Amino acid sequence: MKFRKICVLTSGGDAPGMNACVRAVTRAANARGVQVMGSLGGYRGMIHDEFVDLTNRAVSNKIQLSGTFIYSDRCLEFKEEAGMQKAIAVLKSHEIDGVVAIGGDGTFRGATDLSQRGIPTIGIPGTIDNDITASDNTIGFDTAMQSVVDDVDKLRDTCESHARCNVVEVMGRGAGDITLNTAIATGAVAAVIPECEFDEEATIEKMIRLRREGKRSFLIIVSEAFPEVGPALVKKITSVTKELAEKEGNDRLWIESKFCRMAHIVRGGSPSLADRVLATKMGVRAVDELLAGNSDLVVVEREGKITTCGIGWSQVLDRMYKGTLKEGMLDAYTPEQIAEMQKFIEEKKETFRTTYAMLNELAN
Ligand code: F6P
Numbered sequence: 001m002k003f004r005k006i007c008v009l010t011s012g013g014d015a016p017g018m019n020a021c022v023r024a025v026t027r028a029a030n031a032r033g034v035q036v037m038g039s040l041g042g043y044r045g046m047i048h049d050e051f052v053d054l055t056n057r058a059v060s061n062k063i064q065l066s067g068t069f070i071y072s073d074r075c076l077e078f079k080e081e082a083g084m085q086k087a088i089a090v091l092k093s094h095e096i097d098g099v100v101a102i103g104g105d106g107t108f109r110g111a112t113d114l115s116q117r118g119i120p121t122i123g124i125p126g127t128i129d130n131d132i133t134a135s136d137n138t139i140g141f142d143t144a145m146q147s148v149v150d151d152v153d154k155l156r157d158t159c160e161s162h163a164r165c166n167v168v169e170v171m172g173r174g175a176g177d178i179t180l181n182t183a184i185a186t187g188a189v190a191a192v193i194p195e196c197e198f199d200e201e202a203t204i205e206k207m208i209r210l211r212r213e214g215k216r217s218f219l220i221i222v223s224e225a226f227p228e229v230g231p232a233l234v235k236k237i238t239s240v241t242k243e244l245a246e247k248e249g250n251d252r253l254w255i256e257s258k259f260c261r262m263a264h265i266v267r268g269g270s271p272s273l274a275d276r277v278l279a280t281k282m283g284v285r286a287v288d289e290l291l292a293g294n295s296d297l298v299v300v301e302r303e304g305k306i307t308t309c310g311i312g313w314s315q316v317l318d319r320m321y322k323g324t325l326k327e328g329m330l331d332a333y334t335p336e337q338i339a340e341m342q343k344f345i346e347e348k349k350e351t352f353r354t355t356y357a358m359l360n361e362l363a364n
Pocket residue numbers: 013104127128129171172173224267
């Protein structure tokens with residue numbers, strides 16, 4: 001099939017590096033004689049016929065910008081058959097032969113829906129959460145972690161001055177990747193993540209021991225998967241240590257604690273070098289895959305190499321990892337493929353366990 005025009009979109013939560021990816025898709029396609037249109041606001045633009053022409057000049061001066069200049073949306077209308085059919089009719093009216101969809105798992109569901117309805121579509125993982133199991137890294141993850149580190153370092157400054165603890169909640173949806181890595185990088189005393197068990201009592205005991213040894217400041221990083229944990233932990237640390245301080249008549253044992261929810265602040269900021277390069281490589285690969293006649297694939301990074309896998313495979317892997325597989329979901333796969341998925345997941349879980357153990361060992 002000869003491609004004349006393709007469409008690129010960014011959907012779901014924005015992530016630093018999405019613009020670099022749109023630029024790469026545009027320039028790679030243009031270099032191969034294919035025109036590019038940007039669907040404004042993700043799948044929404046396709047339904048409402050809102051596009052922008054992406055020439056080489058239109059993507060100039062965008063690589064360093066955060067957010068997404070073609071906007072993003074979590075489009076409910078596209079989840080309905082009627083919305084999808086409307087989008088397909090609009091794509092056909094513009095003679096668009098293929099789509100590159102940048103986003104997270106919700107975006108990939110849309111990409112599969114389009115692929116299955118005859119519009120070749122390739123997905124690219126763009127999310128700060130790093131929760132696409134098939135890819136070692138997602139676009140935006142590195143920048144988001146650096147943003148957390150930059151801000152937590154500031155909290156450390158004030159914690160050290162006042163001999164306090166700061167409990168910081170960070171984004172990442174159901175994945176503890178941002179939390180665990182930033183806990184290590186900021187020298188936190190503990191991390192609360194969905195992948196590993198947090199021992200609250202042992203952590204507080206450890207903090208008291210460290211305080212007796214003279215440690216002034218403490219940081220605990222908590223995944224947003226546990227919205228109640230951060231505030232509760234702050235109360236607990238404050239009250240337990242206050243009681244102890246009163247009992248022993250030693251006010252130094254009181255670890256006053258504060259809570260900080262970072263939320264969307266870590267989704268902004270100029271993309272890091274790593275995210276710009278990853279976004280560029282993935283964008284070019286997606287165009288090459290489309291032009292080679294492939295569809296319903298997601299571009300992933302594995303052990304430093306850019307490769308692809310089926311979107312279905314990637315989504316089953318995510319579910320297997322989270323333990324949310326539904327009956328029949330593995331029916332399409334051979335025992336060898338299932339064993340490969342299980343091995344993949346076991347390795348990822350093992351990495352989490354050893355990294356978590358390392359954090360706890362060094363937090364001393
Ligand atoms: O998926 C990216 C993300 O920032 C998650 O970390 C977070 O849970 C969610 O999006 C927030 O979504 P919204 O921007 O719709 O508030």
